[in-house]
Amino acid sequence: MSNVLIVGGGASGLAAGIFAARGGHKVTIIEHKDKIGKKILATGNGKCNYTNLVQLPECYRSNDSTFPMKVLSVFGVHETIDFFRQLGIYPKERDGYVYPNSEQAASVVQVLEMELKRLKVNISLDVHVEHIQKVNNTFKLNTNKGDFTADKVILAAGGCASPNHGSDGSGYLLAKELGHKLVKPLPALVQLKSKEKYFKTLAGVRTEVYIQLFVNDRFAAEEKGELLIANYGVSGIPIFQLSRFAAKAINESKKVTLKIDFLPSLNWKETFDLITERMKINPKRTAEESMVGLFNNKLVFVMLKEAGIEPDLFCEKVNKKYITDLVNQIKEWKIPISETNSFEQAQVSAGGVNTAEITPTTMESKLVKGLYLTGELVDVDGTCGGYNLQWAWSTGAVAGMSL
Numbered sequence: 001m002s003n004v005l006i007v008g009g010g011a012s013g014l015a016a017g018i019f020a021a022r023g024g025h026k027v028t029i030i031e032h033k034d035k036i037g038k039k040i041l042a043t044g045n046g047k048c049n050y051t052n053l054v055q056l057p058e059c060y061r062s063n064d065s066t067f068p069m070k071v072l073s074v075f076g077v078h079e080t081i082d083f084f085r086q087l088g089i090y091p092k093e094r095d096g097y098v099y100p101n102s103e104q105a106a107s108v109v110q111v112l113e114m115e116l117k118r119l120k121v122n123i124s125l126d127v128h129v130e131h132i133q134k135v136n137n138t139f140k141l142n143t144n145k146g147d148f149t150a151d152k153v154i155l156a157a158g159g160c161a162s163p164n165h166g167s168d169g170s171g172y173l174l175a176k177e178l179g180h181k182l183v184k185p186l187p188a189l190v191q192l193k194s195k196e197k198y199f200k201t202l203a204g205v206r207t208e209v210y211i212q213l214f215v216n217d218r219f220a221a222e223e224k225g226e227l228l229i230a231n232y233g234v235s236g237i238p239i240f241q242l243s244r245f246a247a248k249a250i251n252e253s254k255k256v257t258l259k260i261d262f263l264p265s266l267n268w269k270e271t272f273d274l275i276t277e278r279m280k281i282n283p284k285r286t287a288e289e290s291m292v293g294l295f296n297n298k299l300v301f302v303m304l305k306e307a308g309i310e311p312d313l314f315c316e317k318v319n320k321k322y323i324t325d326l327v328n329q330i331k332e333w334k335i336p337i338s339e340t341n342s343f344e345q346a347q348v349s350a351g352g353v354n355t356a357e358i359t360p361t362t363m364e365s366k367l368v369k370g371l372y373l374t375g376e377l378v379d380v381d382g383t384c385g386g387y388n389l390q391w392a393w394s395t396g397a398v399a400g401m402s403l
């Protein structure tokens with residue numbers, strides 16, 4: 001049996017620790033924060049959306065799109081639900097999204113801790129791993145609290161999203177030190193920023209929309225859902241889902257534009273008829289007043305201005321050309337995107353250790369025998385909906401079982 005060191009006490013490191021210890025290995029988890037599982041506590045707005053019953057290749061993104069499913073075929077959603085059920089987490093499912101029935105992310109951390117304790121896994125807190133080398137058959141880890149040695153190492157240090165939860169990007173440096181190459185890490189599941197002045201006025205608006213993302217004026221992706229408008233730009237789940245593509249395009253200095261349909265339940269003609277009808281209700285109402293009750297008032301004002309219509313223009317003066325421009329604005333509002341928000345606000349990192357250097361059925365490095373890489377550190381990111389934690393549990397379990 002091996003002496004195993006796991007760098008990082010996040011989702012993938014904790015899963016790896018349990019499976020390694022169940023296999024009879026002597027396991028120590030090294031964590032530089034004062035507690036394990038800090039990020040898990042923040043997941044799913046404190047409720048922990050720990051997996052999703054719908055598992056399709058498009059739920060995961062990577063330079064090698066076939067890699068994630070190879071890992072998930074070894075340890076996937078059903079194994080994850082069973083694993084947590086045995087530890088005590090009774091699953092609650094909503095539209096495929098799976099949460100603990102307690103609706104407390106803390107329950108997930110608690111059951112992992114209980115199992116690690118039962119298996120006598122050592123946990124070294126407040127220890128920061130600075131360097132790793134492999135000399136002959138032994139790994140040597142330099143930390144702020146002295147040196148550690150191991151037969152095998154699982155690098156589970158996360159990416160660089162949300163660094164206040166511990167993932168400060170140092171895992172990338174450790175992987176590079178051991179010879180691995182990175183696909184450039186970029187923020188994902190993150191808000192998008194725009195320089196348009198009207199965002200100051202629109203801040204706080206929430207509305208159901210259909211959004212298309214264009215890169216260099218070519219359609220790239222689409223989403224539906226609730227848009228949240230902030231003073232810097234746009235947020236909400238559909239924006240998070242599109243953000244990875246936007247981040248990549250911006251990184252390649254490409255033009256990124258969103259086209260938003262603010263009335264997706266009606267087609268263009270139906271919208272035109274609706275607006276025409278509303279303008280006729282009372283010719284002495286202003287254009288702005290005619291839209292009250294259809295859209296949020298802040299949105300109405302900016303929508304009219306952007307369509308070139310003065311909000312206080314009487315409805316009797318709003319001709320067919322104005323209505324056409326307004327409908328175009330409602331159905332095809334174009335927003336130029338300047339950048340994403342930073343890693344501080346991002347939920348995950350896209351990019352990471354190149355999957356071509358890892359065996360998917362074991363998560364062992366192809367470059368360094370006895371080194372395993374798991375979780376967000378690897379070039380795989382999931383969409384919103386429990387996929388990033390699923391990736392962490394799957395890779396952690398596969399590495400822990402394969403030692």
Ligand SMILES: Cc1cc2nc3c(=O)[nH]c(=O)nc-3n(C[C@H](O)[C@H](O)[C@H](O)COP(=O)(O)OP(=O)(O)OC[C@H]3O[C@@H](n4cnc5c(N)ncnc54)[C@H](O)[C@@H]3O)c2cc1C
Pocket residue numbers: 007008009010011012013030031032033036037038039040042043044045048049050051127128129130156157158159161162165166167168169170171346347348374375376377385386387388389390392
């Ligand atoms: C606000 C928020 C909400 C989210 N909600 C969800 C959700 O509901 N569902 C979902 O699927 N995903 C969610 N995610 C994403 C998900 O939490 C992560 O993808 C997942 O936790 C990554 O697990 P990991 O083990 O790879 O890395 P991490 O959880 O980041 O763990 C890495 C650990 O390594 C430690 N570490 C790093 N470097 C060192 C070092 N040099 N020495 C010692 N220790 C080190 C860190 O302190 C950390 O504890 C959310 C993320 C955020 C930020």
